[in-house]
Amino acid sequence: MxxxxxxxxxxxxxxxxxxxxxxxxxxxxxxxxxxxxxxxxxxxxxxxxxxxxxxxxxxxxxxxxxxxxxxxxxxxxxxxxxxxxxxxxxxxxxxxxxxxxxxxxxxxxxxxxxxxxxxxxxxxxxxxxxxxxxxxxxxxxxxxxxxxxxxxxxxxxxxxxxxxxxxxxxxxxxxxxxxxxxxxxxxxxxxxxxxxxxxxxxxxxxxxxxxxxxxxxxxxxxxxxxxxxxxxxxxxxxxxxxxxxxxxxxxxGGVKVIEQENIIKARTLYDEIDRNPLFRGTAVVEDRSRMNVTFITEDKAHEAAFLELAKERNLVGLKGHRSVGGFRASIYNALSIAGVNALVDAMQEFEEKTK
Missing domain, CATH: 3.40.640.10 (Type I PLP-dependent aspartate aminotransferase-like (Major domain))
Structure with a gap:
């Protein structure tokens, strides 16, 4: 999948x-x-x-x-x-x-x-x-x-x-x-x-x-x-x-229910970005989007390797826009928490591989 x-x-x-x-x-x-x-x-x-x-x-x-x-x-x-x-x-x-x-x-x-x-x-x-x-x-x-x-x-x-x-x-x-x-x-x-x-x-x-x-x-x-x-x-x-x-x-359950799911998805991904020493968010913390999570690798040399790992783990569409670079994870309504967890797992796996 x-x-x-x-x-x-x-x-x-x-x-x-x-x-x-x-x-x-x-x-x-x-x-x-x-x-x-x-x-x-x-x-x-x-x-x-x-x-x-x-x-x-x-x-x-x-x-x-x-x-x-x-x-x-x-x-x-x-x-x-x-x-x-x-x-x-x-x-x-x-x-x-x-x-x-x-x-x-x-x-x-x-x-x-x-x-x-x-x-x-x-x-x-x-x-x-x-x-x-x-x-x-x-x-x-x-x-x-x-x-x-x-x-x-x-x-x-x-x-x-x-x-x-x-x-x-x-x-x-x-x-x-x-x-x-x-x-x-x-x-x-x-x-x-x-x-x-x-x-x-x-x-x-x-x-x-x-x-x-x-x-x-x-x-x-x-x-x-x-x-x-x-x-x-x-x-x-x-x-x-x-x-x-x-x-x-x-x-x-409507917008009220999906909003709570979106809050959980965004928090889960941003927590990993902030914890993982290999990655850094690009937007200031107070203005971070729940829909489009933009982040980069601290070492640009790691960027291609992470995208390759993501591809192997069936994580698609992560390459960031050319004006920002790095990565963009769009976590719209239909993306499940399982998808966000799969991305977090890949980020942690990448961290282990680069130690």
């Missing part, structure tokens, strides 16, 4: 794979594959309705918010957010905590004025800035909750007197979030919700339609709200597998 620590597209539960694979051959005894079924059929309408219902239930989405399943990944949301939320002549505020936050800032600047309230680029994004002020006249404040590449996470919601917008692509559904604190949340599915190809957007309806610009229909959230996420042909299979994964999460 392989333990998949890849950053994404990532591990999903085996039972989800099994049910999805059956649906590829024959979806709900229709005699048709989920890959060919009409998105206008009553069978798929039931799928997207259940997916929305599960998102609302698992995240306790309050009334007055729309739940959308869109295409184009979180990268499309980098542009859609300012297009829909930044009025002409206003400015927006962003926190720069990594690669994806920087890309979001770049796209927002193509729409209007952006104030970067703080950045951790000075230390290669190894920490989350703390001392910053969000301008009271900003249209919204955008932040990336979990930084997949650099292994930092914002586990507490920032305080601001303007609508909060968060890219939660890599920690959505991994911990409790009070959606009512946010104006908009978006997340590419391919970390904790489902396969690549669909992006979840949760938006407060009253924020929309106030920017004073005419938007192309496909980039207007109100278009997608009005058409129930089916303005154009939706990513049917990705939404279906996401629905199966949302069912799996509900059956486990």
């Amino acid at each position: 392989k333990h998949n620590f890849g950053a994404g597209p990532c591990i999903l539960p085996q039972e989800v794979f099994q049910e999805a694979s059956q649906a590829v051959l024959n979806f709900n005894d229709t005699g048709l594959s989920i890959l060919e079924i009409s998105h206008r059929s009553k069978e798929f309408e039931a799928v997207i309705a259940e997916a929305e219902r599960l998102v609302r239930e698992l995240l306790s989405v309050p009334t007055g918010y729309s739940v959308l399943f869109l295409q184009g990944g979180a990268s499309t949301q980098f542009a859609m957010v300012p297009l829909n939320l930044l009025p002409e002549g206003r400015k927006c505020a962003y926190l720069d905590t990594g690669t994806w936050a920087s890309k979001a800032i770049k796209e927002a600047r193509k729409v209007g004025e952006v104030t970067v309230v703080a950045s951790s680029a000075d230390a290669n994004y190894t920490y989350i800035p703390k001392a910053y002020e969000v301008p009271a006249d900003a249209a919204y404040f955008h932040f990336t909750s979990n930084n997949t590449i650099f292994g930092t996470e914002m586990l507490e919601t920032p305080k601001a007197d303007v609508p909060l917008v968060s890219d939660m692509s890599s920690d959505i559904l991994s911990r409790k979030v009070n959606v009512a604190d946010y104006g908009l949340i978006y997340a590419g599915a391919q970390k904790n919700m489902g396969p690549a190809g669909v992006t979840l957007v949760i938006v407060k309806d009253e924020l929309l339609g106030k920017v004073g610009r005419t938007l192309p229909s496909i980039f207007d959230y109100q278009t997608h709200i009005g058409s129930g996420s089916m303005y154009n042909t939706p990513p049917v299979f990705s939404i279906y597998v996401s629905m199966l994964n949302l069912r799996w999460l509900k059956n486990k």
Whole structure:
């Protein structure tokens, strides 16, 4: 059995794979594959309705918010957010905590004025800035909750007197979030919700339609709200597998239960990193991510040898991003504690071999 620590597209539960694979051959005894079924059929309408219902239930989405399943990944949301939320002549505020936050800032600047309230680029994004002020006249404040590449996470919601917008692509559904604190949340599915190809957007309806610009229909959230996420042909299979994964999460006990499992997994791995003299974490301790654990070998000469040992022990996807180096263990919802323990065992075995 392989333990998949890849950053994404990532591990999903085996039972989800099994049910999805059956649906590829024959979806709900229709005699048709989920890959060919009409998105206008009553069978798929039931799928997207259940997916929305599960998102609302698992995240306790309050009334007055729309739940959308869109295409184009979180990268499309980098542009859609300012297009829909930044009025002409206003400015927006962003926190720069990594690669994806920087890309979001770049796209927002193509729409209007952006104030970067703080950045951790000075230390290669190894920490989350703390001392910053969000301008009271900003249209919204955008932040990336979990930084997949650099292994930092914002586990507490920032305080601001303007609508909060968060890219939660890599920690959505991994911990409790009070959606009512946010104006908009978006997340590419391919970390904790489902396969690549669909992006979840949760938006407060009253924020929309106030920017004073005419938007192309496909980039207007109100278009997608009005058409129930089916303005154009939706990513049917990705939404279906996401629905199966949302069912799996509900059956486990929901976000409250999975958050406790994620805390245990992260603590287990970080404890070994801190104990083992051959390894060192790259993110500052108080900002360490529960989802993406980044670490290096104290002696760079050991890096290739450890990756080889990991491969022999069926631990895959551990090579770190080129901007950080070393290793990255992505321990998303579907990765079991057994997988984390297997990695810890390999680290201890490597320690013994190098004595």
